[in-house]
Amino acid sequence: MKIIEVKTNVVRLPRVDTLTTSYGSGDFATTVLVQLVTSEGKTGIGQTAVAPRSYGETAEGIAVNIHTHLAPVIVGEEPFDIERLYAKMQTALPDHWSSHAGVEMALWDLKGKALGVPVYQLLGGKVRSGVDLMGFVHHDTPERMANEADSILSQQAFPVLKMKIGLDPKEDVARFRAVAEAVNGRAVIQADGNTGYTLHQAIPALSEMEAIGGLGTVEQPVAHLDDMSTLARRLNTPIMADEAIYAPPDSIEVVRRKAASLALMKITKHGGLLNVVKIASIFEAAGLSLSIAIYFDVIAAMAAHVAVAFPCVRWPSPFTYLKDTLLTEPFEPDGLVLRVPEKPGFGVDLDPAKVKTYTTANETYR
Structure with a gap:
């Protein structure tokens, strides 16, 4: 099994209530979805939160980082050696935690699905x-x-x-x-x-x-x-x-x-x-x-x-x-x-229609 494709979507979901902190206020939660597709048709799902004032990366920056710097070092690799792949990502793009997180999460989901066990x-x-x-x-x-x-x-x-x-x-x-x-x-x-x-x-x-x-x-x-x-x-x-x-x-x-x-x-x-x-x-x-x-x-x-x-x-x-x-x-x-979900991987599945609805305009990256 090898990783053959990396997909990302920038999505924006409305909060139930406005969140106010010392950083500011917001009515939406913005995240970047990451999907790793394998040669055997399995897909690992990751998601990274976006908080530029806290983590230093914008949603658009995360998506571009993943496709420009991280995807090239993991496409063609087997998804099981997560520590080794993470080291490759850290070498390619040091200390960009938000960008790393979405891809690394998807590797864990993929590994759990491939082995038929929940991540825990x-x-x-x-x-x-x-x-x-x-x-x-x-x-x-x-x-x-x-x-x-x-x-x-x-x-x-x-x-x-x-x-x-x-x-x-x-x-x-x-x-x-x-x-x-x-x-x-x-x-x-x-x-x-x-x-x-x-x-x-x-x-x-x-x-x-x-x-x-x-x-x-x-x-x-x-x-x-x-x-x-x-x-x-x-x-x-x-x-x-x-x-x-x-x-x-x-x-x-x-x-x-x-x-x-x-x-x-x-x-x-x-x-x-x-x-x-x-x-x-x-x-x-x-x-x-x-x-x-x-x-x-x-x-x-x-x-x-x-x-x-x-x-x-x-x-x-x-x-x-x-x-x-x-x-x-x-x-x-x-x-x-x-x-905790009991199905393999993280135990949750994306709804493609919902992803399409909440993907922000001109912010889908392949």
């Missing part, structure tokens, strides 16, 4: 049957956020509610207070700063949130590791790393500096499963815990395979809700848990 079996098998999920409170006025938090927990008993901070410290504290009062101990709050604070902003704002009560963890409030280490010493609340970790050596540095006791893995950010596995192994060896961003569609399926295979993925995961899906069957939570 290639990672050592299951330690759990699904991924525990958290709720998400969208950025709005304090009153509306409090109402949403109460509504979410009235319907489902999520152990963690996530909210965004990192914009204006005083307004963030007001929003946190409103949400914490509405939650009233029914869950802990994960406050995600997306590196939006300076250290001098973070210390008073987060200290005040701690005093209010209900703060379960603070996700990447500042950009620099030294500042994260300072916060970890100053606060009683665990710090979660996100933007601080891209490649495995970054996770070693986070552990060494005691900059965080948790981390959020994102498959696109890390360049695919191989680096995710290495990062998870480092955190497991250090006795620390991980969460994994679920996102949606193919990325969600792959994240579920990772989450069930590693004991250290203990912290609940955020799930992204969209108005539609690219899959033949929606891959959605079962209550508070997302069950």
